[in-house]
Amino acid sequence: MKIIKNKIGADKIISVYWFVILFIVAAAIAYMVISFYGKPYDIRELEANALTNRIADCVSEGGYIRNEVLVQTFRENFLEQCNLNFEVEDTYGWKEQGQFYAEIEIFDFNSKGKISGMSGGNSNLKEFCEVKGEKIPFCLKRSFYVIDKKNAQYQVNILSIVRKTEKNEQ
Amino acid sequence: MKLRKPKNIGKRQKKMSFFSYNFSPKNRKGTILMENLIFIILNLVFLSILILFLFSKMGGAAVLEERYAKQIALLLDSAKPGMTISLDMEDAIQKAEKEEWPADKVVTIEENVVTVKLREKGGYSYSYFNDMKTSPNFNLTNKKEYYFVIEEK
Numbered sequence A: 001m002k003i004i005k006n007k008i009g010a011d012k013i014i015s016v017y018w019f020v021i022l023f024i025v026a027a028a029i030a031y032m033v034i035s036f037y038g039k040p041y042d043i044r045e046l047e048a049n050a051l052t053n054r055i056a057d058c059v060s061e062g063g064y065i066r067n068e069v070l071v072q073t074f075r076e077n078f079l080e081q082c083n084l085n086f087e088v089e090d091t092y093g094w095k096e097q098g099q100f101y102a103e104i105e106i107f108d109f110n111s112k113g114k115i116s117g118m119s120g121g122n123s124n125l126k127e128f129c130e131v132k133g134e135k136i137p138f139c140l141k142r143s144f145y146v147i148d149k150k151n152a153q154y155q156v157n158i159l160s161i162v163r164k165t166e167k168n169e170q
Numbered sequence B: 001m002k003l004r005k006p007k008n009i010g011k012r013q014k015k016m017s018f019f020s021y022n023f024s025p026k027n028r029k030g031t032i033l034m035e036n037l038i039f040i041i042l043n044l045v046f047l048s049i050l051i052l053f054l055f056s057k058m059g060g061a062a063v064l065e066e067r068y069a070k071q072i073a074l075l076l077d078s079a080k081p082g083m084t085i086s087l088d089m090e091d092a093i094q095k096a097e098k099e100e101w102p103a104d105k106v107v108t109i110e111e112n113v114v115t116v117k118l119r120e121k122g123g124y125s126y127s128y129f130n131d132m133k134t135s136p137n138f139n140l141t142n143k144k145e146y147y148f149v150i151e152e153k
Helices: A007-038 A044-059 A072-076 A123-130 B028-058 B061-078 B090-098
Strands: A100-108 A114-121 A138-147 A153-162 B084-088 B107-110 B113-116 B124-127 B133-138 B145-151
Touching: A007 B028, A044 A100, A044 A138, A044 A153, A044 B061, A072 A114, A100 A123, A114 A123, A123 A138, A123 A153, B061 B084, B061 B090, B061 B113, B061 B124, B061 B145, B107 B133
Parallel strands: none
Antiparallel strands: A100 A114, A100 A153, A138 A153, B084 B145, B107 B113, B113 B124, B133 B145
């Protein structure tokens, strides 16, 4: 059995290891911080929720469906009618692409027959809703029940899609 | 004449290294204390560099610009006409002052794009979909807030 006679020497070796451990810990912390703060904040889910709420407020008022929703002119100018502007900043070629899509479908609650439908924005984004993976647009589907003044029942389906992947994912 | 035997002959020569160097030649017993002192100082230097790095990453102008641009865009998306929304931006305004960028030019809105700029070479823009007339105003009373007046277009 070997006995370590030089205790000071042993301490020196320990201190070297201590620095090695410190550097490993620092590198791990730096890596975590860079990977956390280097990534952009992903707010697309919140945006899609806000968009859906805005559309729902536009379609119904006080629990009743708005009369004008079923009129042709509303369907044609749905974005204007709901005070929506899908213009975006001119980065990453976003202006040409379109980063939003919104779709409303109104069904008869009992017969499930489609009564009306309208959409606005970049319809190409719709195909990504079935795809799973990274760097794809965020899709949000919601539906709610609403009646009119004559107590006719409707089901309203809203689909909101937000792309903006470059500024929300990395 | 008598020849003297050199002292080192027959003995193993001690290797000198950073850790074994005697910083105080007068007091050889003080070596251990000196080593410990250097060890502690190096540790402190190391930790302070790490903390500085963390704070620089957390409170960096680029991070603040992105955070506030997106926060404002979300606020405006949920806003309704007639509302006035106040937002505390103290940290961002302090950063802008450090970078010598005027506090009243930190937030700008053009059409439906919010831009937060805290330095000469920088800025982050994010669009919102709510089609309302929005004006950003710097609160000159407390000089740490921005308020947004939302009106019908």
